[in-house]
Amino acid sequence: MSPVLAGVLQLTALIAALALVYRPLGDHMAAVYSSPKHLRVEKVIYRCIGADPNAGMRWPAYLRSVLAFSAAGMLFLYLLQRLQGSLPLSLGFTSISPDQAFNTAASFVANTNWQSYSGEQAMGHVVQTAGLAVQNFVSAATGMAVAVALIRGFAGVRARARGGAADADGRTGDLGNFWTDLVRGVTRVLVPIAVIGAIVLVACGAIQNFSGIHGLGQFMGGTQQTNGGAVASQEVIKELGTNGGGYFNANSAHPFENPNGFTNLFEIFLILVIPFSLTRTFGRLIGNLRQGYAILAAMGIIWLGFTALMMWTEFAHGGPALQAAGAAMEGKENRFGIGGSAIFSVATTLTSTGAVDSFHSSFTAFGGGIQLLGMMLGEIAPGGVGSGLYGMLIMAIIAVFIAGLMVGRTPEYLGKKIGTREIKLAACYLLVTPTLVLGFTAASMVLPDALGSILNTKALGAGPHGFSEVLYAFTSGANNNGSAFGGLNANTPWYNTTIGLAMLLGRFLPMVFVLALAGSLAGQQPVPETAGTLRTEKPLFAGLLVGTILIISGLTYFPALALGPLAEGLS
């Protein structure tokens, strides 16, 4: 069997597996976020938090809870790293420096998992397990909660995750309860899947122990020091929560994180399963499954197109070093090969994951461009858990607006009018990340210290690849991806601080606009559908949506892409 055919078969198997769980998981999540019942363990948790799980929240209250929770996470993680030197089970590692601890805390709380540290050389058991892995769960659950709040903005009272006395007209501006959504996302969705997934990974060879740093006998004699750790349990939530922060520096390329061809495909599956299935949840909660399928179709078309392009460019292995080697194997593992690595790299950059099983800087120039563009689309095909769905719904609002301009009608989406306030909020959402990416990249290009971090200065045409390294870093940070064009030495005060800011603003500013939008929609009386209403569940709309996404991102970023990967690929 040729490697190309094997790659295509792996992609087919992946699609089949995703299709198989799409309905049950999507329906399960819809039930999770709309059930009036609380599990016994959840009641205990609500008592600990001191929150009434049945109280409805309007958008400012929902937002304040999101921010209060994330701020607590940020502070806790920062202190945990700063105090590492005095903690037990820290494996002798010292405390992390202030700028790096800020960067890492921002990174994990913002669901980005950009890593300016090297896992096996910096982080002990406590920080990894009780700090970083916890944020992998809760930042993912926060993203899902915000997505569900937006759905409730459209769907009103039916989808509210609470029982008791509800206001019947659905115009109260009520978006549900953040604490309930957060806790349920963890207890009913993420933890159950993570337990099963972690055991599958261990059965295939991923390690799971607390043996710390110990000697490992070597074939030629002597021993080498090696790190043990709770790797499988962290690996699974890193993929499932579209987080991406590796236990080891080599991330999912490390054999202890990703031992064989099957686990590679399984990890890709974990990355994609919640973001895709959430479109079913959306359809269920909105009361029209076909609206969910239209969103799914738009996500699926982009994802499949990008994957096909990536496989083509990687198998074609353009670029002098790869031509000399005979295949694009630099930075790739033998057990995954080119097909498995290409599928992984698209899945990780089109979601907000950023885990890598192969190193993006050594991909072909066009491959690097595909990864960059994938993140620049805003992580929406299918995107991060929750954030992918709300990002896609923002694009749907823009698409409806553009269609409305063409025919001269007030745009509507899912029975709600898209008026001045809604379109302003959607536009603000869209402007956040490009401003951060292009602003910080431009600033780095004129600062000598920032330029000194670039690795590939000896490239043929040194400029383009070096520019790509910096552009990639800020694109990855502001879009909460976290993967890297690893050449860049990002552990400097400038990059730790600016990328940290890009990650925080790139995560929480859009959430502000999403929740404000949800509040605005929730306060509206639904408008009845008429013959002139744009049918947003039809293939035509899915096509319009894909077009809108590509055109908006393309127009925003094309000049930057032309200076980086396009210039390198064409030289």
Place this chain on the structure above:
Amino acid sequence: MTVVNNSVRNTARLAAAGLRALLVLTVICGVLYPLAVTGVAQAAFSEKANGSEVRSEGKVVGSSLLGQRYDKGHDKHGNPVPDLKFFQPRPSAGLGSNKDNGVNTRYDLQVSGATNLAASNTDLIKAVKERKHWVSVTYGVPEAKVPADAVTSSGSGLDPDVSPAYAQLQVDRVAKENHLDKAAVRRLVTGHTTGRVLGFMGEPRVNVLELNTALREMVQQKG
């Protein structure tokens, strides 16, 4: 004034709720969950959960998942000299993250990572050409026959495998160095070649540590 007091009190209450939520979820996701998974893993798959160690003659010789080097000392420049009695792994020029901490990790277990060198990087082009030349001369094959994995570094810098083509290409030289029958060594390589999982997942590969362990046992039985 009361408005300000109220808002301060509300903010404090919200911050406290956030902190309590974080702590209780830390107990669930950061303590109970990893301990439960570790318990199951150690009970059901203890060998794998502890790193898939390979033993030979009662001694641990490494992990089947982690690549290592097979050298006989160093030359006068301090560069390791490959021991051609054994099958050689892929190059590992992983640089950590940057040129500034650019130690050549060479299968150093605590410095996993890739070179991150671009396809257009002149250092990488030169390294690939040099390695191709070395493999071609050392194993007596034309450069066109040298597979890509023999001249490139992996993503982890710890790739435990080589492609079947790279293993087969080393057979004649390894057999000669060990005074073994070529056909017997070739059979050994074929026996240690793992296909794709279920026929389509991943790529075919040969685990270098397991192959070399079997090879050394073969040599010892003969001698």
